[in-house]
Amino acid sequence: MSLHVLLNGEMTELPTGTTLAALIAQRDLTPEAVGSAVNGCHVPRAARAERVLDDGDTVTLFQPIVGG
Numbered sequence: 001m002s003l004h005v006l007l008n009g010e011m012t013e014l015p016t017g018t019t020l021a022a023l024i025a026q027r028d029l030t031p032e033a034v035g036s037a038v039n040g041c042h043v044p045r046a047a048r049a050e051r052v053l054d055d056g057d058t059v060t061l062f063q064p065i066v067g068g
Contacts, residue, residue: 003055018052037060038053039053
């Protein structure tokens with residue numbers, strides 16, 4: 001089975017049970033170098049392995065802004 005998520009504006013098909021951490025790894029992104037949100041809510045790095053994606057979720061991966 002599969003699910004469909006909107007990833008940075010692009011519809012993406014994933015296996016059912018995919019976590020946010022797995023999605024980031026699948027995209028060859030460094031977990032520490034990317035921020036994440038699901039359905040508009042920030043997901044901290046430590047919570048990504050437990051955040052199982054659901055069909056219809058909107059996932060945003062972004063470069064965090066640091067500085068001051």
